[in-house]
Amino acid sequence: MASNVPVVKQIAWISILPQMVVLGLIGALCYLAGFTNPVFPAVGIYWLLAYVLRATVAGDHRKGMRLVKKHDYAGAIPFFEASYRFFTDKPWVDKYRYVTLLSSSAMDYREMALCNIAFCYSQIGDGLKAKAYYKQVLKGYPNNGLAQTALRMMESVEKSVE
Template identity: 40%
Template structure:
């Protein structure tokens, strides 16, 4: 089975909060426990980072299903992820600080584009197009949705010729 292509849009600016929090934990550990405290601080940072990964659980479940090519099963996870982060926009807007997520795309944008991708992979071009267009309405600069729609349009135009 071929691997499903995955795109990660990491942001250098989004990585800065990760490094800052790590430095804060290491410094706090050092000031409390001297040299060994740096290790405690780094360990605490990684425990925190691992714990924060549970917040976008539907997103992560959807990605796992995409990796195993279970596209139809992944769609509801991405739609729930979108709804969750839509209702908590502040969490998505400040994800670099609150979730230590360095992604340049918001969870809402990723959820919408991933749902559209899953529809396309499941053979439902109409819903794929609908969700990519909705993604562009909400995120006009989304290169994921722009590129995917261009490919969908190219496929439609070439079959008409």
Template identity: 40%
Template sequence: MSANVPIVRQVSWPAVLIISLVLAGFIAISVFFFQIHGIIMGIAFFWALAVLLNQTIPTSHNKGMKAIKRKDFKVALEYFKQSADFFTKYAWVDKYRAITFLSASKMYYREIALCNIAFCYVQTMEAEKAKSTYEEILKEYPGNGIAYYALNSINTFSKKID
């Protein structure tokens, strides 16, 4: 039996405001230069920039997501490790993601990468690594519901097996 698991993407409303202001800036500049078609040109420039930034900055993250969709969890694991390393090294890119790559995600991309790493460990039957990764996530991001509930599930099932 399979079920579609709903995915809820948490949105940072301050980031939505920042992104809206960036869009308004693009429209204003385009209206100044292109007058009649300025609104359309501003939206087109903004959209092109958003696509470009979202394809180039979180490259490893995007490749990891594609690997998960193919159910290739070992490959996805390596990409998510690269993503976590990138966003650890360049924490400012992740912190200011509303500006750096026009993302309204409430979760940090490093946090998402760590959750995906733990998920891949679960899928590859490496429960201890998954458990320690979820514990690491909760130490760094105490409000992470994904890690909290996944860790509860792992602990519950491991008690039933014992």
């Protein structure tokens, strides 16, 4: 679905290595299952597995993103909060997302959830909550460029109003 909402996807290229191992294991299983050319079924199984993992394990994140793309920012916040809680309760899923979700994201899901919550609050006009969430992002992820940029922008607006 095309959207005029800015979406940032940062890729951790090193994540390709463990994902290739997973793909290789699936290919080996396809070979052992008797496929003469195991590459095509292995790739198909890999993509299906990636889709199912992201739709189930990271389901709240995906639901939130769908709502953001529909400009339903207030509706998206609870899904991002649920995603944040899930990945806080199960940090190993997020830490090893390259294998557990077959995700190549450079940002972990907790970081994404906080950024998305802050963005949603900024879009519904609650600058105080947006600022608080961006600051929370920087406490856990001091090099997060999205939060740094958003806070600088918010502070420049505040200075120009003074």
